[in-house]
Amino acid sequence: AQSVSQHNHHVILSEAASLELGCNYSYGGTVNLFWYVQYPGQHLQLLLKYFSGDPLVKGIKGFEAEFIKSKFSFNLRKPSVQWSDTAEYFCAVRSGANNLFFGTGTRLTVIP
Amino acid sequence: EADIYQTPRYLVIGTGKKITLECSQTMGHDKMYWYQQDPGMELHLIHYSYGVNSTEKGDLSSESTVSRIRTEHFPLTLESARPSHTSQYLCASSEIGGGANYGYTFGSGTRLTVV
Numbered sequence: 001a002q003s004v005s006q007h008n009h010h011v012i013l014s015e016a017a018s019l020e021l022g023c024n025y026s027y028g029g030t031v032n033l034f035w036y037v038q039y040p041g042q043h044l045q046l047l048l049k050y051f052s053g054d055p056l057v058k059g060i061k062g063f064e065a066e067f068i069k070s071k072f073s074f075n076l077r078k079p080s081v082q083w084s085d086t087a088e089y090f091c092a093v094r095s096g097a098n099n100l101f102f103g104t105g106t107r108l109t110v111i112p
Numbered sequence: 113e114a115d116i117y118q119t120p121r122y123l124v125i126g127t128g129k130k131i132t133l134e135c136s137q138t139m140g141h142d143k144m145y146w147y148q149q150d151p152g153m154e155l156h157l158i159h160y161s162y163g164v165n166s167t168e169k170g171d172l173s174s175e176s177t178v179s180r181i182r183t184e185h186f187p188l189t190l191e192s193a194r195p196s197h198t199s200q201y202l203c204a205s206s207e208i209g210g211g212a213n214y215g216y217t218f219g220s221g222t223r224l225t226v227v
Binding site: 105 | 116145147153154155157160170171202204215216217218219220221
């Protein structure tokens with residue numbers, strides 16, 4: 001069965017610190033990978049996605065993620081976080097025509 | 113701004129009541145989904161639909177039911193609410209076929225509390 005693991009449940013950073021949120025999945029076939037963000041009181045929004053090509057994908061608001069097939073990972077990064085990045089971040093995986101499987105989410109708190 | 117709308121945003125209801133959570137999208141997406149989200153837990157798929165008159169149960173068993181009479185509308189109904197149904201319910205939609213590349217569009221969610 002597919003699964004998505006986000007090992008960091010809550011991350012607290014100061015502004016300008018660098019961010020890396022881990023995401024690992026278990027599925028051996030071709031996958032599509034996504035990061036979603038949910039700002040306080042708002043709906044889930046697509047941050048970035050990978051489906052083929054360059055394994056380093058760039059998303060909105062300066063976020064990027066790298067797909068490392070050998071490690072079954074799709075970690076989210078940002079060089080310098082801002083207070084406005086405080087949100088919950090969800091990694092999701094889709095294989096073939098199957099539905100999205102989400103991780104448990106990582107809550108990011110950025111301290112001004 | 114998402115073109116998928118959920119109402120109500122918040123709902124507090126007594127045990128045993130029948131409730132319907134509304135979800136509508138204006139993007140013409142064929143595929144729609146209902147997820148249940150609890151704090152610290154992953155989003156669980158409870159229902160999905162490939163199009164009109166199509167409904168499927170998701171990965172997480174749920175006592176709720178859904179219907180898809182129109183493309184844009186995918187309501188979720190609980191015939192008799194119980195405190196164990198207290199959760200956040202998220203509706204989403206995507207395109208079929210190319211949907212794998214486009215991801216999902218989510219609504220703002222309905223936070224349901226059953227007392």
